[in-house]
Amino acid sequence: MLFNSFEYLIFLPTVFLLYWFVFNxxxxxxxxxxxxxxxxxxxxxxxxxxxxxxxxxxxxxxxxxxxxxxxxxxxxxxxxxxxxxxxxxxxxxxxxxxxxxxxxxxxxxxxxxxxxxxxxxxxxxxxxxxxxxxxxxxxxxxxxxxxxxxxxxxxxxxxxxxxxxxxxxxxxxxxxxxxxxxxxxxFSATLAQDGLRQILWGLFKKVVIADNCAVYVNQIFDAPQDYNGITLVFGAVMFAFQIYGDFSGYSDIAIGTAKLFGFNLMQNFATPYFSRDIAEFWRRWHISLSTWFRDYVYIPLGGSRGSVWFKVRNTFIIFLVSGFWHGANWTFIVWGFLNALYFLPILLTKNNRNHLDVVAPNSVLPSIKELFLMLTTFCLTTIAWVFFRADTINDAFNYYHSIVFNPNGFLGRLEFIRIVPILFIFIIMEWFLRKANKSMIFSNKFTWFNSMMIVLVIILIIWLGNFLNPQEFIYFDF
Structure with a gap:
């Protein structure tokens, strides 16, 4: 039963009413x-x-x-x-x-x-x-x-x-x-309202961001030889937003749904694409899994203590195992290997805990240095995402090869016009919630701005959401 399906739309309120008014x-x-x-x-x-x-x-x-x-x-x-x-x-x-x-x-x-x-x-x-x-x-x-x-x-x-x-x-x-x-x-009306807002934000991420990006991602990755380098770069960036919107959207809906029933679940994403290095990215991406591997694999192996060899060994073990956890395919192992390569220099130079706070905590905009670091980290993760998305290692290398050497067709200006403004709005929303301890843009306080944002998100979900042909969440395959 999908969170974004008609069945779940009937299932959730029915369970909610029975839970609080019959079995309470x-x-x-x-x-x-x-x-x-x-x-x-x-x-x-x-x-x-x-x-x-x-x-x-x-x-x-x-x-x-x-x-x-x-x-x-x-x-x-x-x-x-x-x-x-x-x-x-x-x-x-x-x-x-x-x-x-x-x-x-x-x-x-x-x-x-x-x-x-x-x-x-x-x-x-x-x-x-x-x-x-x-x-x-x-x-x-x-x-x-x-x-x-x-x-x-x-x-x-x-x-x-x-x-x-x-x-x-x-x-x-x-x-x-x-x-x-x-x-x-x-029953807590405050917690329930909080949960509904988080469900709304997660649904927006899924049906507006992820599912709209998926249309172009599938088209481009299915036939990379038909497109030029710029279009292929566009496809890789779209997948970065697709997987984030898809997976963090699921987490938001899950956390929000749990609040409706009086439960508090751990935060799973914390605006990871505003990370300034790969270590910060992994503290903010799929937090429940990364901390699981840290506590039950990495630390028992010795963590970052001991000789340089032990640090290198443990780093590669944790990322390769994490990659293999995602699926039985060499592409995921290579994806983990790439992230280990990204992480290793930061660890060995003892810079892996440089960015423990949010970016630009006392400023509306990031500095030039912070913006450069965020863009660099995003580019590195997007390069690795190509392996994550590809069906085989050969497909991934062919994708990279086509970026450099393929002069063929362009996806079309209309597609850029449709999706880019949506992503721009989404990035702005994400930027303003980076200081929050929860993954949603709405606060508990009633303000006209807050109310307008809720109305805007609802309009975008109704207008742009894909409900007639709901897409499964990517991580259902894992």
Whole structure:
């Protein structure tokens, strides 16, 4: 069920009314209702996926209880490894099995050995990369004794399957989200209004920015040989805005929806395209994933401590694993490798924490230096996005080659006239929310300006939004 679909337009208010006016008397009943409705939401794609998420939840729920009962180090490690192996086993089977088999066959074919191995015809369960990481973080935190395991199965199952963020995040930590299922929730008009505004802003990002950019991105990336260098650069920039509008839009809708039900989720994006270096970019882009890898992979490996070799090794591990998390394709691994190359000089010169505050905090406009740094960082990320978007590595290199050497056709002036003003308005809006702690342009205070902005966004959504042919969110494939 898509956030930008007619079904969800019926689903959300129905669930909201039942949640607050029918099941609001008892916390257990409210949690059970959330669990059932989350399974309905997830099963809308394919009911068979429910078995997988239920089994994964059951495993980690019981492992958490067993970890609380024993202090024997060997037994605790065995329980932890069981959780990790089960979750990564599911992920590996459904998402990566064919990748490894195909590359294994290709490697042996190159030396003349024919391996009689067949790929699997399996459907990738939507959101599996997100909820497996969410359940693993719970078990790891319980193992580290940073979190007491819950003994309430309904709360835990609802935490894993919480429908607003189930399919594409944010990847919530149990220590933040799970206790909220154990707390009596009272309807807050202020929080609900806040949530509606954030949903509106996320919907704008998705149906106006991302889906309009997608029209040109698909056309250009499907046949780069038909266009000249300027058009191809335009296509790469459009994809940068498409993926940001698409993914941050989903996060905003998820966070806003959670607020309607009395929950607070973590911020997942913080105006990343105003970053002044690649380290700042990764502190602002997909925050829930980057902090997950930092806490559960990078720091246990030693982080930035130790010798230069360890710093280099850990940097490449974290970015390559992050790239591979996105998909079973060499393009994602190269994308991660490029980001590691970008990040490494900043780390080795100890400049990776130079920009911890927002850009131009006391000024309306950035300085010339800040503008240069932002444009440089945006260009670097856009270059890497070409690999992310391309179907194969050869396609990505052909795209770069066509930028330099292809004198062929132009997309057309009309397309520029249609999309560029929309992006210009969007960039201005983003600039003025860069100081906010939440990803939306509207404040809680009533002002004429604020009201006009809400009306403007609604008009743009109705006028330019793509509702007749809703596009799936890009990260549903991951």
């Amino acid at each position: 008397r008892h916390l257990k009943l409210q949690n059970l209702f959330l669990l059932v409705i989350s399974y309905v939401f997830y099963g809308w794609w394919d009911w068979r996926f429910l078995t997988l998420i239920a089994f994964s939840s059951l495993i980690d729920y019981n492992i958490g209880l067993q970890l609380d009962k024993t202090k024997v180090v060997k037994k605790r490690k065995l329980l932890l490894y069981t959780s990790i192996l089960v979750n990564l086993g599911f992920l590996g089977y459904f998402k990566y099995y064919n990748f490894f088999i195909d590359n294994f066959k290709l490697a042996f074919d190159s030396i003349g050995i024919n391996m009689n191995l067949s790929s699997l015809q399996v459907i990738l369960p939507v959101g599996i990369s997100f909820y497996t990481f969410q359940t693993m973080s719970y078990t790891i935190d319980v193992y580290r004794e940073k979190l007491k395991p819950t003994k309430n199965a309904i709360q835990f199952f609802a935490y894993v399957s919480f429908f607003p963020q189930l399919v594409a995040g944010p990847i919530e930590r149990a220590k933040n989200l799970l206790p909220q299922f154990n707390t009596k929730r009272k």
